Amino acid sequence: MITGIGFRYEQVAEKVEENINILQLKAGDKIPSVRQTGKDLKVSLNTVFQAYSLLEAKGLIISRPRSGYILNSFGSSLKIPATKSRPMLPARVEITAMAAAMMKNAKENGIINFSILAPVNEFIPITSLNKAVKASLSESGNDNFQYPLIEGHPNLLKQISRLSLEWKKPLNPKNILVTNGGMEAINLCLDSITNMGDIIAVESPTYHGILQSLERRGLKALEIKVDPETGLCIDDLELALSNNEVAACIFMPRCHNPTGSSMPEENKIRLVELLGKLNIPMIEDDCLGELSFGTANGYPAKAYDNYDNVLYCSSFSKTLAPGFRIGWVSAGRHHLNIEKLKFGSNISTNGILQDAIGKYLESGLYSKHIRKMRNDLQGQMIKYIGAINQYFPEGTKLAVPKGGLSIWIELRSDIDAFEFQKKALSQGIGICPGHIFSSLEYYQNYIRLNYCPLWTNKIENAIRNLGNIIRV
Structure with a gap:
């Protein structure tokens, strides 16, 4: 039985992850059905569906029509490589011109703007x-x-x-x-x-x-x-x-x-x-x-x-x-x-x-507004991450946020995020290149994506287009 604090579906998701580790399941292995998990944990089917949606968004599991859920072949959790040597030395900061140009270009050309970290009017x-x-x-x-x-x-x-x-x-x-x-x-x-x-x-x-x-x-x-x-x-x-x-x-x-x-x-x-x-x-x-x-x-x-x-x-x-x-x-x-x-x-x-x-x-x-906003944003985040896992090429990594308005994404090492941003803008999509989040040169193949714009077919198509740009 699930007890404790936090959203129940989050607790179910954590329990399923624990069971996956305990059972030492491998990529392609089938995980317990929604009905079986609901019975085992004494929760509603709707709660289990929410939990599985969260795990699917994280890239841990994949839904297979008429076959249930299986363990994914690659995870989505971003880990900054521990082997990367990073001398901690103070550096002069010179990013204002780059950041200003990025914001201006996204505002003027980004019909769908994932770059500005602010709530949309619906929130x-x-x-x-x-x-x-x-x-x-x-x-x-x-x-x-x-x-x-x-x-x-x-x-x-x-x-x-x-x-x-x-x-x-x-x-x-x-x-x-x-x-x-x-x-x-x-x-x-x-x-x-x-x-x-x-x-x-x-x-x-x-x-x-x-x-x-x-x-x-x-x-x-x-x-x-x-x-x-x-x-x-x-x-x-x-x-x-x-x-x-x-x-x-x-x-x-x-x-x-x-x-x-x-x-x-x-x-x-x-x-x-x-x-x-x-x-x-x-x-x-x-x-x-x-x-x-x-x-x-x-x-x-x-x-x-x-x-x-x-x-x-x-x-x-x-x-x-x-x-x-x-x-x-x-x-x-x-x-x-x-x-x-x-x-x-x-x-x-x-x-x-x-x-x-x-x-x-x-x-x-x-307080009521904040509770609703958190819940709605988490739902948005799940949909966005699910689409990124579906449309971005294998090798993409992302950090599953614990809150806020954005997702931090690591692209393939051969992708230059600034050039990627230019190509995205040509299709009316604004994103934040990782260059502007450091005074050094650590994040040239990273992007930040605001998941606040309400989920629609138009948003899904924009994420699909971003994935296609990477593949070219």
């Missing part, structure tokens, strides 16, 4: 947000038409604080500053704790916007390997810190962009302890953290920060409304300095939109 509670905005505009005697407080709208600060009540160390509203999106939060942190020429430890791969921020400030990137399942490799980080004078770190412990990995809780605690004892500030990018699937969610690293050393950055751009550009930062002992930098930069963030999101959060609708 945004537009009606409820419209009501909240109208309420913010129509209330008599409100101050929303005046300059807001530097730190942010009081009700929004209160509601953001409430989101952290389950943490071991919840956020105090007095220690939260509202920003123009998550990137302003990260940039304010960098301006507060770094100087030109400093070495900043980042993940490899990492979000290209972080690398662009380092480049603008003349900072050097020290890339630390990310495991596609467990996230940042802390042993590698320890080694790098012992050999380099690192001024700060920027990491994404939950729903890492681009791999979709999430660090286990014990790893987050170890990370916070390591950097806290060394007094090396850590900027935590948690803009995608709310979109973790099933049991993978956990807490951000900030929840375990006993050193006041984590500068926590997040936003509502990935969960509510990208166009509102509402983010926030809670920067520990650096918070007062960041408030001064915010005032000197742009004084404050849009008060009407702050108030609107505050009202929406206060309504209690947010």
